[in-house]
Amino acid sequence: MKSVRPILLFLLLLFSLTEGQVVLRITSLPKDTPKNAKIYMASNLNGWNPKDSLYELKRDVDGSYTTLIPSNSGTVEYKFTLGSWETAEANEKGNAIDNRTLIVSNKPSTVLQAISSWQQAKIRNNTVSPNVKILSENFAIPQLKTTRRIWIYLPQDYANSDKRYPVVYMEDGQNLFNEALSFAGEWKADETMDALADTGKQAIIVGIDNGGAERLNEYSPWENPKYGGGHGEHYADFLAQTLKPFIDKNYRTLPQPKNTALVGSSMGGLISFYTGLKYPQKFGKLGIFSPSFWFAKNDVLSYVRKNSKVIKKSKFYFLAGKKESAEMVSDIEDVVNEMVKKRISTSHIKVKIDDNGTHSEQYWSQEFGAAYLWLFAR
Structure with missing residues (x-):
């Protein structure tokens, strides 16, 4: 390919x-x-x-x-x-x-x-929280025969307690924590989690850098005749079989699927959705922001039908803006309708459509906190 x-x-x-x-x-x-x-x-x-x-x-x-x-x-x-x-x-x-x-x-x-x-x-500001560390500059991805930089955010009280925490795995790690390193703006994921310090609702965040020129290939398990793709299945295997076990072994996590989320936007939203459907026993909460379902829409719908019986306990937060592509909102609606047809409980699905939402990190950063709190609400 x-x-x-x-x-x-x-x-x-x-x-x-x-x-x-x-x-x-x-x-x-x-x-x-x-x-x-x-x-x-x-x-x-x-x-x-x-x-x-x-x-x-x-x-x-x-x-x-x-x-x-x-x-x-x-x-x-x-x-x-x-x-x-x-x-x-x-x-x-x-x-x-x-x-x-x-x-x-x-x-x-x-x-x-x-x-x-x-x-x-202009020198862009270094905005990273002191609670964010680079776990590895070259973490091995054996499924794709490559390596990747991995980030980790630890809650403010992590070092001073024996508490265990839920974990949020997020795509496009370059854009999560630091304006100086982002290629399209910053999610401010660390600032969002810092703001929850007094609520007892903080989580560990694991950010995985995208593969640059390989981003489209790695973030879709299906091939698009124009743009490539097709390596997403191996990337999903990496998340479930390599990265998550490593994090659970080396950090005080709550490893159950009800305490583990995947969050991504655009192509990152596509691969997060796919991975959550393939591995619901690993990832039980999915934040799907402005997903690129257009990349392989028929395959996405088929995969929903195929996996509907095993995702009944999962929670899904879909986000999109009306100032994105013409098909963004309708694609999400089609996927959600297919899920409901397959008797996925509407109480497990949240869809937020924003009249002024754009396809940008600025928009997603504003919505991350609300999505996190809904996904992890008891």
Whole structure:
């Protein structure tokens, strides 16, 4: 699959020249942009790779930069970079911006863009809580023959008590705790948990970095003919068979499924949902934020039907905003309707649709606390 995917993407881009060509053209750049800068588009089409040669923009004679997007790509979330997340585009003050959004059909079009500044002009704040540690920079994932950085947040009273805690496993670990390391904004998961210190409702949080260019492959167990995928089953096995046993062995956890959650957004929401359905005896609470069900919707619905009998005790918190893609809300509704048809109790399902919700870490960070409290309510 790895050797074929670049060729397929190239052919898709080439095909778009004659069928529904969609051109992104940057017509205005910051004054401090390097003279021979290479500009890239990082998006949900390429696993948010900030330096993907297939999405390097072409510099035209007039100084503008262009790239092509395959027709019928649906809703594309993207940002421009100079080759890394440390040099991603920013607003006029040098602060990170929300993802750009474009709905791509099969109609030819040219979309003009302007970049206000690059993040290299501003050192982003280090916002990580002292309760957050890097568990490992290269934690082994034998199922995928790779390694990954793993983060862990320990409750404020962890070191001074013998108490055991529930555990929340979260995808896209780069974006959970520290603005300085995030590629799309920060969830503020540590600040949210710190705020619960006086309530006795804190949990251990385990953050798993995504695989960068392999994000789409790892976060879907099913292949999408345009965008790849297909390694998600192995990633789910890693979470259930390798990472969770390690955490339960080395930390004071409450290991039962009713005390263990998976939370993810976008493609992370897709893999969290899949993993929860595959391993309900491991993960009994699922926070599914703005899930990319579109990536393999028919497969998702089939998997719900297949696994409905074993997820009767699980709890599901679905979140979406009406300012996301056109199909986001309807996709969640279709999945939930299928669950209800299979007699999953509506008391185990919470769906929150926000009129102003966007596909962004800023939105998800605002909702994480409410989702956590609902999932772990007794």
